[in-house]
């Protein structure tokens with residue numbers, strides 16, 4: 228062994244590794260026994276330590292691989308799409324919704340999808356999307372939840388903002404744009420219509436019906452009790468009382484003679 232060629236690395240730290248003691252020499256290479264921060268002990272040669280080739284016992288690359296796998300495995304899922312859209316509307320001035328988010332100072336405080344996913348996890352079902360509990364606060368820890376369309380709708384209505392086709396406007400703006408009375412739009416949403424249905428279904432000159440202290444249009448009653456509007460209308464035309472028309476189940480279909 229040529230003494231001047233030998234550099235003692237004992238006690239030095241290289242990323243996650245701390246050199247414990249010198250191991251055997253193999254060929255021209257000097258090996259060191261290192262303690263990794265994760266608790267593992269591993270043997271690494273001098274050059275791999277000093278030039279940074281080896282930064283851990285292998286746990287570092289396993290963690291990175293796991294993160295990559297997580298990201299890769301979840302790409303295209305609801306959670307990933309939700310995160311991607313949040314980042315867009317908070318940071319990209321070309322995004323249609325940017326003026327309601329980024330421009331208003333709403334930010335995404337999760338610097339990576341992994342951090343976002345660690346906060347919100349997977350959605351409980353396909354109907355869920357990310358909702359901010361307090362719409363004045365950003366996308367930040369403690370302010371996010373997976374919510375159903377209905378839950379979001381009530382939150383949205385409370386804030387008088389509706390997002391449809393990537394555009395967010397107040398309810399009054401939407402009503403004006405589609406040429407509808409704002410009250411009609413509000414009533415449709417209250418009844419659980421989707422935003423699309425509420426904005427696009429034609430407004431009919433509708434008949435009103437009062438039952439059990441509630442006054443709704445026939446269309447809304449039909450929707451509420453799960454009948455087709457024509458069926459409900461037909462019953463009333465045949466002289467059924469509102470209660471009968473609304474509460475009696477559909478007659479079972481008699482089997483057709485073949």
Ligand SMILES: [Zn+2]
Nearest residue numbers: 263265284286
């Ligand atoms: Zn390790």
